[in-house]
Amino acid sequence: MERPVSVAEGIVMAAGAALLALAAVEALPPLAAADRFVEDVAVARLAPPLPQHAGIAIVAITEDTLARLPYRSPLDRGLVAEAIAHLRIKGARAIGLDLLIDQPTEPAKDAALRAALTAPGAPVIALAAGLSTPLTPRQRAFHDAFLSAVAKGHGNLAKDRLDGVVRRHVPSLDGLPSFPAALAATQRAAAPPRTFTIAWRRTADGSGPFPVYPVDALAFLPEAWLAGKIVLIGYVVPDADRHRAPPSVGAGPLPGVEIQAQVLAQILDGRSAPQAGWPWRVFALLLVAGGGAALALAGWRPAWLAPAALGGLAALWAAAAASVALGGPLLSPLAPSLAWLGAIGGASALAAVRERRTRTALGGLFAAHLSAPVAEQIWRERNVFLRGGRPRPQALMATVLFSDVEGFTPASEALGPERLMAWLEEYMEAMTDVVVAHDGVVLRFIGDGILAAFGVPIPRRDPDAVRGDARRSVDCALAMEDAVRRLNATVVARGLPAYRVRVGIVTGPMVGGSIGARKHLEYTLMGDSVNTAARLEALAKTVEAAADSPCRILVGASTWDLVGDAFEGQTIGEVALKGKRQRVGVYQIFGRAGAGPAAAGRAAGTAV
16 A cells, blocks of 8 residues: 555654654753753652651751841851750761851851861861852952861752753862762762762652751750751741752742752762663654654544544653652653654644645546545545556556537537537536536546546446446436436527537446646546447447437447346447447447336337
């Protein structure tokens, strides 16, 4: 079967759709943002839940904390020094100070904090401002001097330039390890050497990935709650140090200290975010796009193709969700969805263009003179007779009908050009309608003559089908006779000549194909049967018509043998036709069998 789109073209279409989808989600900001958002939702809602981390706790400086202090900013250094002391007493393994120290406060409290940072016991890692942090020269000088003897790590959060969401972590910057990397190093845990995607933790019960205790309650907490843990001290207030991150989808920005704790937990546990690498992403896109192109090439009707495309789309999203839920790689289904729909749309569009061209070619071959059933059959079985957009030569068993207007030359002399053309056009329209109504195909108008065929261009394989074509051709000729009677009643009343028509019909083998240039093809029939039908039409000049009939209808023996039992007629005899060596049996048709005395009475001789 000749497909509108070849397999090779489908492969090219699939590859193009995959690459375009990948480029779209990487280069177009709206699509890129949507792609990242889909992944964020999957992380926030579908990633496998984990219990609260057993080795990390957060000490929160809350709004209540700030409300009881004499000033909100800078943070009371005495409060921080006391918190560090309490944590050491309660057995914390290490302390992370997620607070930026960039200006002096009360000298005594500053001194107390400086002493607490370097006192014996659990090591303290301070937050250092990276070179890109906007500080005045005075703030930078104080910051560097205050932390000169303190272990520290940069606290810069890597925000996506597209949407400002924190998804990745930079373990080293400006010669300093990151804040969580420095804390992990106190436990001899090494961070990855390069920027990495954060493997976010979430809990099923909504308790949060880490226990959080207010700094005001430190003195009263049981020692077991903090002993042996790495404790981070930071702000947990609505309007300070908040950042958008995947877990914050639908829940508001996360406190910076929680993001640092997430990275620390990832380093300590040696976890990595399950990400699909570039080779897998490209492979997945090609696979999905190939499936979409194959679906389009299956030749389904739009009523089936659209639900199948939507079903495939739903399957893609379900598979991506299942992968994340089962701990598999995270791959946003947006790009695969674009590849899927792009391949289906592209292949379907190309097929539609080819189909339109094929329909145009068929329209050029057969004009508009086709009944709906015949046109549908030709389109449905186009691959049987079309090759490369034009009919392939084929042997056919069909029936040919030639008709011609008798006395056309005298009529043309009497009417003049304009009246003649109007008179002839009225006749041609009526006869064409009759042929089409009998599922015939009008192949050509030859002056005042008509060439029609029954059983083309689809080859008939069944003898009953050949017999049916022959019967429809004779029925068509008789219907043409009736139509001519009706026409004559009107044209004669207008002072125009009456029509008299000769018809020749032959059934037999012939060759069907196209001739002409590619821009102007014409479907044609060739063979002895075609020529014989033309000779029979000419022979009708010598046959006497019934007194009340405007038509003389002659059929060859090959047609009569197939349909003689259905029609009234008589033999003309074995006739020698021009150009033929052997004589041809010829019969004249008067009407349908059993049509009554009127039909039988038209016979000029003995009815056969």
